[in-house]
Amino acid sequence: MRIRSLRRARGWSLDNLAERAGISPSQLSRIETGHRRLSLDQLTALSGALGRSLDQLVESPDDSDVVIRPxxxxxxxxxxxxxxxxxxxxxxxxxxxxxxxxxxxxxxxxxxxxxxxxxxxxxxxxxxxxxxxxxxxxxxxxxxxxxxxxxxxxxxxxxxxxxxxxxxxxxxxxxxxx
CATH class of the missing domain: 2.60.120.10 (Jelly Rolls)
Structure with missing residues (x-):
């Protein structure tokens, strides 16, 4: 997930993004750290708040999840x-x-x-x-x-x-x- 890196790139705090996405800061923190699974509603709200498509939000920043090495x-x-x-x-x-x-x-x-x-x-x-x-x-x-x-x-x-x-x-x- 790229949520944390996209949030930080905008200079937003957890509170800023959580308010824009309509979720609590504690939920957002757990989502960013992988301690909570993301629902489709939350994913859609976060992609809208960050101005990114769903694909852009979940894509890996490198090729580690694309290229499978033997x-x-x-x-x-x-x-x-x-x-x-x-x-x-x-x-x-x-x-x-x-x-x-x-x-x-x-x-x-x-x-x-x-x-x-x-x-x-x-x-x-x-x-x-x-x-x-x-x-x-x-x-x-x-x-x-x-x-x-x-x-x-x-x-x-x-x-x-x-x-x-x-x-x-x-x-x-x-x-x-x-």
Missing amino acids: DRDDSRGLTTWLLSKDDGPQGLTVAKMRLTDQAGDVAPEDFGVHPGRDWFTVLSGTVVLYLGDRVLRVEAGQAASFSTMTPHALRGDRGPAEILCILDHHGERSHLRT
Whole structure:
């Protein structure tokens, strides 16, 4: 949020902006510090008071919320782009992953187990899904969903593969750890 920086750029105190927006100074203070969620009515009032569009009010002053940079873990043959920020919808995490470790490179310690379910769709390449004693090939355009209480691991099949996955908080801790 850019509320505080826009207020300060105008030389306004909390009281000045709060009066112009029709909210209390204490509410405004909590909004600026992130201790209170902003309602649409308050956002509209603040954008009017500051003479800015809603987009301008909530945009980041830098590219940190626009450009998603990869997190490479060469030891695991994994590159991850975290697509959801600050706890995604319903506590789920959305990530794109590039798997460079190849099928056959899986060792017993590579198998993970955690509560919940994992879901992924293959964007490119083919993924080998090790699921307990089963070995499944999931090709581009296909998806998989499975109980994560079954030991599991993912590898690329004869080359890198890219997936889009949705993970609950247990899956995030297990699969996105660095």
